[in-house]
Amino acid sequence: MRKAAFVAVAALAGALTPGAAVAAPGVNCAPPGESEVAASWARSVLRADALGTVADGSGVRVAVLSTGADAGQPLLRQRVLNGVDAVDGGFANDDCTGTGTQVAGVIVGRPGDAGMAGLAPNSRVLPIRVQLDDPLGSEADPDALARGINQAAGNGADVVVVVSPVYRDDTDLANAVEAAIDQGVVVVAAAGDQGGADEGNPTPYPAAYRDVIGVGAIDQNGRIWPDSQRGDFVDLVAPGVAVPTPQTGRGLVEVSGTGVAAGFVGAAAALVHDRRPNLSAREVGRLLTGTAGPAPAGPAFGAGVVDPYAAITSQLVPAERRALPGVEAVPPPDTAAEGRRRAYALSGAGVAGVLVVMVIVMAAAMRRSRRQRWRPGTASVLPVREEPLEPGPPVMLLDERR
Numbered sequence: 001m002r003k004a005a006f007v008a009v010a011a012l013a014g015a016l017t018p019g020a021a022v023a024a025p026g027v028n029c030a031p032p033g034e035s036e037v038a039a040s041w042a043r044s045v046l047r048a049d050a051l052g053t054v055a056d057g058s059g060v061r062v063a064v065l066s067t068g069a070d071a072g073q074p075l076l077r078q079r080v081l082n083g084v085d086a087v088d089g090g091f092a093n094d095d096c097t098g099t100g101t102q103v104a105g106v107i108v109g110r111p112g113d114a115g116m117a118g119l120a121p122n123s124r125v126l127p128i129r130v131q132l133d134d135p136l137g138s139e140a141d142p143d144a145l146a147r148g149i150n151q152a153a154g155n156g157a158d159v160v161v162v163v164s165p166v167y168r169d170d171t172d173l174a175n176a177v178e179a180a181i182d183q184g185v186v187v188v189a190a191a192g193d194q195g196g197a198d199e200g201n202p203t204p205y206p207a208a209y210r211d212v213i214g215v216g217a218i219d220q221n222g223r224i225w226p227d228s229q230r231g232d233f234v235d236l237v238a239p240g241v242a243v244p245t246p247q248t249g250r251g252l253v254e255v256s257g258t259g260v261a262a263g264f265v266g267a268a269a270a271l272v273h274d275r276r277p278n279l280s281a282r283e284v285g286r287l288l289t290g291t292a293g294p295a296p297a298g299p300a301f302g303a304g305v306v307d308p309y310a311a312i313t314s315q316l317v318p319a320e321r322r323a324l325p326g327v328e329a330v331p332p333p334d335t336a337a338e339g340r341r342r343a344y345a346l347s348g349a350g351v352a353g354v355l356v357v358m359v360i361v362m363a364a365a366m367r368r369s370r371r372q373r374w375r376p377g378t379a380s381v382l383p384v385r386e387e388p389l390e391p392g393p394p395v396m397l398l399d400e401r402r
Contacts, residue, residue, distance in 0.1 A: 015084050015091070015126070015155045018071070029096035030135050033251025041220045042106075042239035046264065047309045048119055051271060055312045057120025060270040062107050063152035065145065066100030066163035066259070067138075068092040069127035073101055075246040076125070079108040083127035084155065086148040092129035097138075098248035100127055102255050103163050103263035105245035107270070119267035119308055120274070128152050131164060142170035142205070149176040149206075153185050158273050161266035162189040163259035165204035177206045186269040186281045188213045190258035195229035195300075208233040213269070213285050216300055217241060217261040224300040228258050234302040235289055238264040268308035275312045287311050 043049070061081075071080040071093040083092035095101045104125040109118025130148035132138035145166055152160045153176075160180060166173070177187055191214045192204035207214030214233040217225040217240020224230075225241050240261030247253040265288065272284050279287070291311045292304035 015082050015151075017082050018078055018080070018124075028135065030098035030248055032249040033247030033253035035251055037244040037252045037254055038242075040244045042243050042264065045239055046119060046268075046306070050309050051119060051312070052121075054309070055120075055271040055274040057108075057123030057267070057270040057274050060120065060123040060158050060273050061126050061156055062120070062123050062159045062161060062266055062270050063126040063128050063148075063155070063157035064100050064103050064107070064161050064163065064263070064266075065128045065130045065140075065148045065152065066103060067097040067131060067133045068095040068100050068129045069104040069125055070095040070098075070101040070246075070248040073105075073246050073248060074250060075110075075252075076101070076104060076108060079121075079123075080104060080125045080127060083125075083129070084148075084151045085129040086144050086151055087129055087132060092127040094133075095127070095248045096133045097135045098253075099163060099259065100129070101248040102245045102253065103161060103259055106243065106260055106263040107161075107267040109245065119264060120270040123267070123270045123274075126152060126155060126157050140164045140166050142166045142168055142173045145206070146170065146172040146176040149173075149180050149187070153180040153183050157185055159186045159188065159266050159269045161262050162187070162206060163262060165190055165192045165207055167192075167194075167202040167204060169203075169205055169208075173206060174209055177209050177212060181211050181281045184281050186213070186266075186273070186284045187211070188215060188262050188266040188269060190214075190262040191216045191231075191234050192229040193227045193257050193259075195225075196227050199227070201229050201231065203231065204229060204233060211282050211285060213265060213288065214302070215258055215262040215265045215306075216302065217256070217258045218295075218301075218305065222295065222305070225256065225258075228261075228300060230298070230300040232299060234300060235285070236265055236292055236302050236304065236306045237261065237295060237300070238306045265306050268306050268311055271308050271312045287314070 068083065069080045069092065070076065080093060085092045106118055108121055108123055108125055110121040128148040128151055130144045131140040145162065149160060180187055187206065189207040189212050191207050195201050206212045214235045216228040216234045216237040218237045219225055219241035224237065228240065238261040240258055241256045242254045243256070243260050244252050244254055245260065268288060269284055272279065272287060288306060288311050289303040291307050293307045295301040295304040
């Protein structure tokens with residue numbers, strides 16, 4: 001028993017140790033990214049520049065459940081822990097595929113890094129590998145995902161971000177999610193990337209479970225990403241199209257998907273935990289959805305666009321008073337033109353009103369006349385008498401008496 005306890009403590013300590021710089025991925029791994037990419041539109045939409053004055057995620061541990069995370073990526077150094085490989089055992093601080101590294105980047109990327117859009121730069125990423133680290137593609141397994149959530153909660157995660165959903169309900173997975181939330185761990189899950197017309201939009205788990213924050217993806221114009229799944233499992237949306245983030249190995253890459261959108265919401269949850277550590281996981285979820293920015297109604301948008309600044313400052317402002325993040329308001333109309341338009345409208349309304357009154361009066365008069373048996377008519381035609389062909393005898397005006 002003592003030996004087993006010692007091994008468990010050693011494993012726990014190893015998982016929580018900042019990952020050492022590992023060798024760059026080999027030739028069969030994802031290629032390195034670019035040295036520079038376009039400025040991050042997501043950073044602007046989420047008001048990232050204003051966040052550091054209020055909260056930066058200090059002391060918060062965010063578990064990223066994916067393919068691992070590259071602790072050797074220069075832009076992520078000292079911010080990625082060793083983590084746990086829930087598939088094959090060992091650590092998860094390397095990432096041949098790159099998916100986990102990309103999501104880690106939007107969480108702990110520091111302001112000032114070229115193209116970075118991290119929201120909680122002083123938090124720490126706890127990588128949990130729940131699917132095979134294969135650049136050719138792999139799918140998460142419900143059993144591995146359940147083990148990963150249990151490992152994240154056991155290793156002190158405050159927030160869990162599930163990057164790739166599964167499409168089969170599973171009792172062990174549901175129990176792991178419920179236990180983590182009861183323990184105070186905020187669970188954020190991607191809504192999935194099978195929302196296209198030909199992809200069926202299957203129900204994603206754990207996003208569909210109660211108290212899990214399901215996340216969809218929007219583009220630069222506030223529109224839903226076509227592949228983002230739709231349903232009542234979507235609670236929030238976040239930037240998820242052409243998002244700049246670190247690539248495994250080195251460099252930057254632009255990525256799209258609900259997984260990176262979930263990373264932003266996970267970072268927002270980390271900021272809330274930094275600011276208000278006494279909130280329960282369910283209270284954090286209600287705060288994030290209650291402060292979301294307005295978005296078009298429908299099953300793809302949930303409560304709206306995540307607004308980290310509003311959440312950490314508890315700005316519960318009515319939605320109709322807040323503009324959609326990143327979308328410019330329509331300029332006010334020209335005053336003179338507006339005045340002329342109103343004058344024309346009022347004049348037209350006045351004329352129309354007079355005509356209506358006249359029609360009503362005439363209708364009333366007609367009804368009254370019908371009741372009195374009066375009918376409008378014309379003068380009767382005068383009789384025409386035929387003239388005789390020959391003049392008749394003279395008419396005696398005075399009749400003499402005989």
